[in-house]
Amino acid sequence: MKLQILLPLIFSIISTVNSGAITSEDNIFEQVFADPQMKPLRNIFEYGWLILNQLEFCLFPKEQTWNYSYFHQFLRQYGLNQENLDDALDTVKLQEKPLVKFQEPRIPRKTHRVWITHSLNPTECHDSVKNPQLFEEILNTNRVLDQSASINSGKWEHYLWTNDKSAIPKTVKWFEQNGIKVRELRELPSYDLIFDRMIEEYSVGKFAAAADVARMIIMNDEGGLYLDIDSYFASFDDDWLYYFDSIFWKDRLRFDSLVLFNYQFLSKPNHPVSQEYLKLFKISYTNPEHLKKCYIKTKGITLWETGPFIFTIAFILGAQKNGNRDFVMFPQNTNEDQVYSFYDTKSQPIDLKFHGYSIGLGSWIDDYADTLIFGFE
Numbered sequence: 001m002k003l004q005i006l007l008p009l010i011f012s013i014i015s016t017v018n019s020g021a022i023t024s025e026d027n028i029f030e031q032v033f034a035d036p037q038m039k040p041l042r043n044i045f046e047y048g049w050l051i052l053n054q055l056e057f058c059l060f061p062k063e064q065t066w067n068y069s070y071f072h073q074f075l076r077q078y079g080l081n082q083e084n085l086d087d088a089l090d091t092v093k094l095q096e097k098p099l100v101k102f103q104e105p106r107i108p109r110k111t112h113r114v115w116i117t118h119s120l121n122p123t124e125c126h127d128s129v130k131n132p133q134l135f136e137e138i139l140n141t142n143r144v145l146d147q148s149a150s151i152n153s154g155k156w157e158h159y160l161w162t163n164d165k166s167a168i169p170k171t172v173k174w175f176e177q178n179g180i181k182v183r184e185l186r187e188l189p190s191y192d193l194i195f196d197r198m199i200e201e202y203s204v205g206k207f208a209a210a211a212d213v214a215r216m217i218i219m220n221d222e223g224g225l226y227l228d229i230d231s232y233f234a235s236f237d238d239d240w241l242y243y244f245d246s247i248f249w250k251d252r253l254r255f256d257s258l259v260l261f262n263y264q265f266l267s268k269p270n271h272p273v274s275q276e277y278l279k280l281f282k283i284s285y286t287n288p289e290h291l292k293k294c295y296i297k298t299k300g301i302t303l304w305e306t307g308p309f310i311f312t313i314a315f316i317l318g319a320q321k322n323g324n325r326d327f328v329m330f331p332q333n334t335n336e337d338q339v340y341s342f343y344d345t346k347s348q349p350i351d352l353k354f355h356g357y358s359i360g361l362g363s364w365i366d367d368y369a370d371t372l373i374f375g376f377e
Helices: 002-018 027-032 040-052 060-063 069-075 082-088 090-094 130-152 167-178 194-202 207-221 272-286 301-305 307-316 365-369
Strands: 110-115 157-162 183-186 226-227 233-235 246-251 258-267 326-329 338-343 347-356
Touching: 027 246, 040 060, 040 069, 040 226, 040 365, 060 301, 060 338, 060 365, 069 082, 069 307, 069 365, 082 258, 082 307, 090 130, 090 338, 110 130, 157 167, 167 183, 194 207, 194 272, 207 226, 207 272, 207 301, 226 233, 258 307, 258 347, 301 307, 326 338
Parallel strands: 110 157, 110 226, 157 183, 246 326
Antiparallel strands: 226 258, 233 347, 246 258, 338 347
């Protein structure tokens, strides 16, 4: 019986690979079971595969996390389901509630970017991000924001945050020469010993995970607009800041579920979403027993441990609390302005525009190394 299951599976995998159907961006599991002959075996294989990784015999652990079943298990871990997710991220429903414009911005005019490096073996930002056009895009984003703020007689402050300014003198010089103040994470009130230990640990090989957590500490204490180094704005309506307490972006995954992406978002300080995130991360980091070694070994675990998935959980648990008005964008086109239509309490139309995009350098991705993880440790 085992051979009857195993041989067709191996043959199907080989056939699929040889056909060229699998690329570096595909999920092998989904490709194999796209074959009608393999579909009846899917549940058997899926549970067997899950058991192997749970018992810490590693078999394509990253690939396993990129399927619908694993995602739903992740939601259930926090007492949530697909309905909770769909309801929280329902952009149309969020647009139907009348808007109230405040006299002052709810979200401060501050931009934050993060560059984490190891103090003993540092990497300058320009040595890692080699395309000079990307740095020009950072400056253009700041100009776009400052121009939009001038309509309301406002101006933005721009910051780069790092764990050690002395380790990256060239980076500090370029940013500060271009009007972007460089600050250290230890300046933040919420930056405690646990976060300091995490940054030191993650600054060796897990830069993206360290940056994920750092941005949430920053946004919790400072508020404003967080942007990855490779995320930019081409247009922005300053009035967004007067109507909302936070603004997030969602997108669709390969297994057809929406999640929030954390490469850019706006929030007021001490927002329940950032507080929920930091609480969830501390629990996971200080009590990692539920994180199995097979998954921890992969670079792909960043998405779940510190990135979009845990970020989405924090949003579901923290959004629309304490009278906050939180919004989720779903841009259909990153090549032009997106206009979101609302109404005020007198049924007068309000249109707010936005145009932003992310290059997606993907510092957390190493599919080759993740694929090589096999067997017991």
